[in-house]
Amino acid sequence: MDAALDITPSSEHIPLILIVDDDAVSNLMLSEVLHKDGYKTSVVEDGQAALIACQKELPDIILMDAVMPVMNGFNCCRSLHILYGENCPPILMITGLNDTDSVEHAYKVGAVDYVTKPFHWAVLLGRVRQAISSHLAHQKLKQALAKERLLLKELKIANQQLHSLATIDGLTSITNRRVFNERLEDEWKRLCREQSQLGLILIDIDYFKAYNDTYGHLNGDKCLCQVAKIINDCARRPADLAARYGGEEFALILPNTELEGVIHVGKLIQEQLRNLAIPHVSSKVKSIVTVSIGAVAIVPAFSKSPQTLINCADQALYHAKNNGRDCVIALSNSMIVE
Template structure:
């Protein structure tokens, strides 16, 4: 049943006709079919009613004084746009021009006078069924759009999780590798310097042995936060390389600029004053840092930059830790 399609409330039909007798007959005929019915005597009243309450369908007389049905239908289309309910034009005119005009102004269908009631009944049912199907389609599309938006949000979050280290919140090793390759290719094209800092928390195993792994996790989180705070450009990237080791990619950065960032990181970590009585170089947490800078080239790979930064980090540890060693790759 069409009535059940419109939830628990039967469809509301607006009857617009200046002839009182026909208006009453139309209302009774529609009520007999189980519809709710409201009637008005002219186009102005119809427009006013639709601004207050929208019917599921309009039975509109074509020939009325003051405002005819064609004008009323056109104004309904302008007023309600895509939300305009189906308009079934009732007309004594059956010439081609009148029929064409009815559809041009937005009528969905028409019946001619004298009304064939069986035909009217079936056309009303068909138009209501089509309207219900359209409502369902719009709701389905809206739901689909909503689900698509939710899916995009979930995918973005998943992508973020894939690229973020779960403990520290900075980029993970995978993200680091992907970004370094991107920046390497960019450096090859632009012939601009690319700097890489590799840094390691000094005597971190001893820190865990002294304070416990929970404290060690918190220490790494603080270190990661400080490293991120010392890189400010959107293209720069701080990443957890593994364990207590972190990496910083600095595109379009010469050795001097990379050295400044590395020193700032080391100083900022010391300023945290995190106690570390298991350290052999200080009574607070410190970092050893290795910096390597190169102008990327097709003759070498980005692995060379990682290797040289690692060597610089190793030298920093070998020469006493809590310091920065830099290498310029020719």
Template sequence: MSDKILHNITKISADLFCKLLGQPSVSDLKTQLYEQNVQIQQLEDQEKALYRVISKIRASLELETIFRTATKETCKLLRVERIAVYRFYKNWGGEFVNDFEFAEPGWDDVETLGKNTVWNDSYLQEHQGGRYRNNETLVVSDVYSTGLSQCHLEILEQFHIRAYATAPIFVGKKLWGVLAAYQHSQPHEWKKLEIQFLSQIATQLGFAVKQAELLAQAEQKAAELHKANQQQEILFNLVAEIRESLNLDTLFKTTVREVRKALRADRVGIFRFDPESNYTSGEFVSENVLPDYDSVITIKVKDYCFGEKYAVAYHQGRIQVLSNIYQAGLKDCHLIVLEQFQIKAQIVVPIMKGQDLWGLLCVHHCRCSRDWKTSEIKFIRQLAAQFNVALEHSELLEQSHFQANQLAQANHALEVANSQLEKLSKLDGLTKIANRRCFDEFLEREWNQLKRTGNYLSLVLFDIDYFKDYNDCYGHLAGDECLIQVARAAQTVLKRPTDLLARYGGEEFIVLLPNTNESGAIKVTKLIHKSIELLNIPHTRKNSSQDFVTVSLGVATQIPTAKSSTQELVNAADKALYKAKEQGRNRWVCAAKV
């Protein structure tokens, strides 16, 4: 009997023996081991894919780019036919956002959900987000075997949807929307890993929306401060004009011109009451008006209602702000006067001469109604105060000092806002070192400079070994603290002001060393490696002789030329880093000559 036959008989006997004892056979154990290895590999592939997508999301501060990138990558990684983003309205209705959707070829023109399709789900409206408020996902493998209502099926059939999976997007604690994966051509059995991946991407999108909102608020604040600064500068110049000139006609013309430009109004005029009319008549003595509208200069205005009912209030400092003259409850006599000058909205501020009501500073909007901003009203109020100064010159010095101080404060506030905005755009929020965007700009600038001088440029690319295991073991807060300590340790090594340390993505960092050859770069690399090792951050792993956090590093050096590119240098450092990983981690590898 041959050895092979004997081996087969022995194997069969062993399998029968295991079955008699009620234990899994060797074949069963091998199958289970294979299936577990496949699951582990799938999980590892998903984690890598997730890190790639998160890195791309964090590389941009522009919301449309973030969502386009996330939906495209998610669609390809899950191998589904469409990924769409549904955003809730305040009433818990909502729409599929046009700019955020991605569909595979063949389905991108079939009843596109993302054509800002309004989809007001009565259930979601009634329950204010339903299951999504509890951070629950919804999975349907086949719409025809899930017991959906007929009306719901009709909507899904309209968009050729056969299977779908959805995950909520939270911005802070607020339910913002839903990330949805759709299959059109056939049913789809959703795997647990797929749903987990979809949920993780939805979470990252929520972070991105929050970051974009904070950035938008900072930009809006900067814009408001800039506008306030412009208004204060105009006010300051007008104050200077008042101080330097006693010619009221010149002063009035300058004022109405600059105010109309600053507020983008249709007409700005200065109205003077006839001295003996008891505030019942007067005329506009100066104006600046767009060509589309009539001039009001020298037109006599008679309004007996004003003298009887409103003069006292204006004398006491009343400011009239009308966003729409037809919704302000005005009497017919007052409306007739406003319509005579094509006025749809206006601001009227009293001009005082000493204790007397001298006239009115009027800002007219003629093309349509207008909601006046608080800053605009404040600006007109301040300007009218300066006219009081011009008419009563003794108050000039005090008012000019006040406005100069306001201008200084506005300038300082604008500088602070601009500085904060600049830091926000170029610093990594966690580690407080340069971010990817800052690194890319710095690399391009140094590359072009060294290309002219013919000097060396070196890169050191490194990341934390087994960082995912560290996060899983100690938690993400500890992971964040680890990243901060590693960044600080690496930063202490860099002594020259031209050297730059940046967070390149996730747990990956990069160092740019201008005017540094290979030996110099290796010296810096060793120092970085040692400084992080000396942190002694605990990181115990099975089957590992190291019980603290380590890093792997890749070094690349090149003299920039017209025929080479920055990407070649980055790629060389990246390959060297992965060689260090393959050789066992906790080491550095120098790239071959680029």
């Protein structure tokens, strides 16, 4: 026998057998024989008492007479399976009934085996060992599967956390520069094939260093999060992507969007930020937080790279800053569009 399923007295776990029979002599004999074979036993005299005993401690196996007062073995067996389902201990029917209907009834209500009186002790002990061995193996398998499910769940959570760390900006909770670069590359290639416009907005918070110096870095972080939320809310289509570009700079990719639409989104960001009216007494533009925005939309070409689009948007942003800030400057065919 496999050592993992050893049920001798030297085992770490000594199986508990519940004997359910109203015959006191039979109970005494069973207990003595089972004790000698290395088992612990508990004895009750009817099915109702067996249900109560199982509530206190679930045995490893139940030896149950079929005919008893209060609740017979068939009804008790059925009730135990209803109560404990897959965790129900194996039940061996031990009875003087040996007709076909009784045997079939025993198996129908969930008994794993059927032994008739008077006992052939070697046969009874062999069937007890086999039933307990199978039950313990089943329990070990269930525990192993439960552990595996738990490990898989923990692995899934860990993978989600790693994915979040790799793709989400830890402060603002929008996508990071890495995802921005990957998405821009993908959209550039896709729209090269489709020959459709790819829009890009670069956003810079005006005089943000002065904001930090005045209000402190904790409020500065809060401000970044508020601006990021506005930008992300303006990325309304599934393909649009808002990202933290770096420091107080943000970016918004707008696939299949012409310049007029890109400018509209830029102005919408400004409008939403003005409505929020975050105080900024150190700004040289207004007494609230404002942003400078560079906007561009071009039809990608295989002969160029996505950096072309970034350079154009960056150039537009540069003009926005030099134009007094708090404005949207767009670039079309190297021409400034205010």
